[in-house]
Amino acid sequence: MNREYDKIIIGAGLYGLYAALYSANKGEKVLVLEYDRTPFGRATYINQARVHMGYHYPRSLTTAVKSAGYFKRFVEDYGFCIHSAFDQVYATSNKFSWTDGEQFKEFCRAAGIRCDELPPSRYFKPGMCDGAFLTQEYTYDAKILQGYFTDQLKDKRNVTLLYGVRIGEILREDRHFILSLNRDEGRGEKEYYSAPFVLNATYASVNQILNKLENVEMENFAIKYELCEIILCEPSDVLKNIGITVMDGPFFSIMPFGKTGLHSLTSVTFTPHVTSYESLPTFSCQKRLSEKACGRDAHSGQEAGMVCTPENLANCNLCVAKPQSAWKYMSHLADKYLLKEYGYRYKESLYSMKPILKSSEVDDSRPTAIRVLCQEPTFISVLSGKINTVYDLDEYL
Amino acid sequence: METGKKEKKFISLVVYLHNEEYQIVPFMEKIVPLIDTHFEDFELICVDDGCTDGTIEELKTYLEKNNLSVMVNIIHMSFHHGLESAMNAGRDLAIGDFIYEFDTVRIDYSPESIMQVYERLLEGYDIVAAGTTDRVRFTSRCFYRLYNKTSKGKGIIGPETFRIVSRRAVNRIKSMGQYIPYRKAVYANCGLKMDVIYYRQEGESAGSKKVGTGERASLALDSFIYFTNVMERLSLIASCIFLLITVGMGVYILWDFLMGISIVEGWLSTMTFLAFGFFGVFALLTIVLKYLSVLLNLIFKQQRYLISDIEKVVKE
Numbered sequence: 141m142n143r144e145y146d147k148i149i150i151g152a153g154l155y156g157l158y159a160a161l162y163s164a165n166k167g168e169k170v171l172v173l174e175y176d177r178t179p180f181g182r183a184t185y186i187n188q189a190r191v192h193m194g195y196h197y198p199r200s201l202t203t204a205v206k207s208a209g210y211f212k213r214f215v216e217d218y219g220f221c222i223h224s225a226f227d228q229v230y231a232t233s234n235k236f237s238w239t240d241g242e243q244f245k246e247f248c249r250a251a252g253i254r255c256d257e258l259p260p261s262r263y264f265k266p267g268m269c270d271g272a273f274l275t276q277e278y279t280y281d282a283k284i285l286q287g288y289f290t291d292q293l294k295d296k297r298n299v300t301l302l303y304g305v306r307i308g309e310i311l312r313e314d315r316h317f318i319l320s321l322n323r324d325e326g327r328g329e330k331e332y333y334s335a336p337f338v339l340n341a342t343y344a345s346v347n348q349i350l351n352k353l354e355n356v357e358m359e360n361f362a363i364k365y366e367l368c369e370i371i372l373c374e375p376s377d378v379l380k381n382i383g384i385t386v387m388d389g390p391f392f393s394i395m396p397f398g399k400t401g402l403h404s405l406t407s408v409t410f411t412p413h414v415t416s417y418e419s420l421p422t423f424s425c426q427k428r429l430s431e432k433a434c435g436r437d438a439h440s441g442q443e444a445g446m447v448c449t450p451e452n453l454a455n456c457n458l459c460v461a462k463p464q465s466a467w468k469y470m471s472h473l474a475d476k477y478l479l480k481e482y483g484y485r486y487k488e489s490l491y492s493m494k495p496i497l498k499s500s501e502v503d504d505s506r507p508t509a510i511r512v513l514c515q516e517p518t519f520i521s522v523l524s525g526k527i528n529t530v531y532d533l534d535e536y537l
Numbered sequence: 538m539e540t541g542k543k544e545k546k547f548i549s550l551v552v553y554l555h556n557e558e559y560q561i562v563p564f565m566e567k568i569v570p571l572i573d574t575h576f577e578d579f580e581l582i583c584v585d586d587g588c589t590d591g592t593i594e595e596l597k598t599y600l601e602k603n604n605l606s607v608m609v610n611i612i613h614m615s616f617h618h619g620l621e622s623a624m625n626a627g628r629d630l631a632i633g634d635f636i637y638e639f640d641t642v643r644i645d646y647s648p649e650s651i652m653q654v655y656e657r658l659l660e661g662y663d664i665v666a667a668g669t670t671d672r673v674r675f676t677s678r679c680f681y682r683l684y685n686k687t688s689k690g691k692g693i694i695g696p697e698t699f700r701i702v703s704r705r706a707v708n709r710i711k712s713m714g715q716y717i718p719y720r721k722a723v724y725a726n727c728g729l730k731m732d733v734i735y736y737r738q739e740g741e742s743a744g745s746k747k748v749g750t751g752e753r754a755s756l757a758l759d760s761f762i763y764f765t766n767v768m769e770r771l772s773l774i775a776s777c778i779f780l781l782i783t784v785g786m787g788v789y790i791l792w793d794f795l796m797g798i799s800i801v802e803g804w805l806s807t808m809t810f811l812a813f814g815f816f817g818v819f820a821l822l823t824i825v826l827k828y829l830s831v832l833l834n835l836i837f838k839q840q841r842y843l844i845s846d847i848e849k850v851v852k853e
Contacts, residue, residue, distance in 0.1 A: 235626075235629040235630075236626075236629065236630060236844065236847065265708055265711070265712075266708065266711050266712035267708075267711030267712060268711065389847075390610075390630070390847055409608075409610070409847075409849055410608070466608075468547060468578045469578075469580065469608055469632065472547050472632040472633065472634075473632045476632050476704075
């Protein structure tokens with residue numbers, strides 16, 4: 141049995157579902173494959189939920205300008221999931237920052253983005269920050285965005301979404317790719333699907349999917365992997381309508397998390413827990429997980445029998461072997477900077493895997509990498525850490 | 538302190554490293570388990586002040602081997618900055634409620650002293666240092682004596698090996714907005730309560746053998762200028778002396794004139810006076826210039842130290 145499609149899209153994150161909807165609107169027959177049981181379960185949901193305007197990249201003007209360009213379009217297209225009614229404050233740390241207040245102002249002028257000076261003493265303890273700026277940057281609510289995409293796709297008869305899928309191998313045959321896979325989280329029978337076009341939109345699993353390719357020359361993305369923790373907290377009334385980001389170095393950010401009423405707390409030093417420099421994500425917690433699974437503790441398992449290997453990354457947020465929270469470190473770092481009235485309380489931690497292109501460390505740029513491996517049949521991989529650069533995909537679809 | 542019960546406070550350990558490949562591991566082996574048994578959460582910040590030997594490799598091997606559950610950051614200074622600047626960088630990165638500053642990894646005190654300073658701090662001090670009066674070098678003793686006699690603030694300083702500083706003290710220093718050329722003196726002058734615990738030396742001297750004489754002398758001179766009025770007094774005394782000489786010369790000339798003695802014979806003394814006069818002017822100029830350079834430092838040099846990298850080592 142070999143079911144044929146026009147496009148097969150791997151990964152039901154924002155990039156995957158965006159591509160599915162885009163292609164479906166052109167009348168193409170699309171198949172979306174997802175490892176988890178739900179869409180938007182990983183990086184699309186578990187991140188700072190910033191709609192980037194470019195402020196984050198004071199050392200990479202190209203990244204900044206591009207973000208700013210897409211910002212407007214994204215806000216217009218998906219306004220329903222955007223939370224914009226809060227003051228987004230960027231500040232430059234007095235110590236250890238690669239960029240100071242003056243340079244930041246200069247950079248904003250060059251990028252043509254809003255930047256109004258504020259007194260740092262309004263938010264920060266004396267001597268901690270040498271500049272504070274009111275900026276225009278929003279946050280998106282991944283759950284609302286997910287609802288929108290699933291609603292849109294539900295009505296499309298030419299789109300099939302399969303969840304809990306385990307891909308075996310991807311075979312190139314003439315002008316098609318044939319994917320073999322098991323459904324029901326690997327328990328189902330082997331099935332085959334084929335299409336002349338495959339989009340690999342799996343973010344942290346991008347190399348894992350590439351490695352499933354048979355009889356095709358491929359090259360892994362040069363990435364490192366960071367297992368990241370985002371802390372959700374309840375902000376005090378004063379903090380409720382304020383987002384604060386201290387740059388540009390080992391600092392932190394506390395800002396609204398979509399429309400949830402919660403704030404996300406992250407820090408450059410403490411958010412990444414462990415790093416893997418292998419081409420496939422290899423972590424000690426994978427071993428810990430398999431040991432735990434052997435012990436089979438009936439009460440602990442959110443996802444009983446979960447398997448995670450360098451070849452098949454499971455969902456870190458559902459894993460029982462995730463690292464201990466760095467809440468104490470992150471909150472101490474934030475408290476060191478913030479005035480007392482900007483308080484917050486711990487709610488929960490979210491974990492996800494984040495791939496980082498190795499080439500982008502010096503200027504801290506975050507390019508959207510789209511690589512066409514071959515054409516006829518076409519295999520395209522996309523890797524991007526920002527939601528609003530999703531439009532980069534258009535010309536490839 | 539009760540054993541088995543861990544303190545809830547978050548502690549930062551800031552450790553100064555400059556070519557200590559043989560000392561780093563013994564230090565870690567003694568201090569880290571001790572802190573670990575007494576405190577629930579702590580972080581370790583190692584300041585690599587231009588190490589050129591295997592210190593950092595030794596440190597990393599130790600950390601890897603022991604699989605510590607503690608956050609470790611290594612600050613790599615861009616080049617050798619000297620103790621004071623490097624430790625300022627370390628303290629600036631620290632996030633703890635209380636910060637231990639270890640100026641040296643050479644341990645010549647008993648490990649109990651480490652908890653003693655903490656307990657003392659809880660009694661209501663913001664800065665508690667541990668120091669010893671044994672085997673302090675002569676020049677240091679002279680320095681401290683002169684310093685304490687002439688210091689503008691109340692604080693008395695002495696030789697110290699390590700200290701603990703509260704977050705409140707760190708904030709206070711930040712809000713005073715001053716450049717910190719010499720931590721001890723700034724802490725002593727920040728207006729918060731400070732105390733020193735003296736211990737008897739055990740084993741090898743912790744002495745800062747690595748610090749060059751030139752560096753020490755320059756630090757001493759800077760400290761005198763920032764925190765004492767020695768220089769003001771010196772210039773005052775100098776001016777007085779020159780004034781006296783001038784008056785004396787005036788009297789001498791007047792006397793010569795009244796006595797009708799030929800002026801040509803006073804040629805020698807006139808020249809002497811001129812020489813002294815110029816010397817005095819130059820001496821004053823030197824002092825004025827020194828003050829100017831200090832002012833320049835205070836106002837213009839924003840970045841007090843340059844780091845090349847901050848490296849996170851362990852902790853999941």
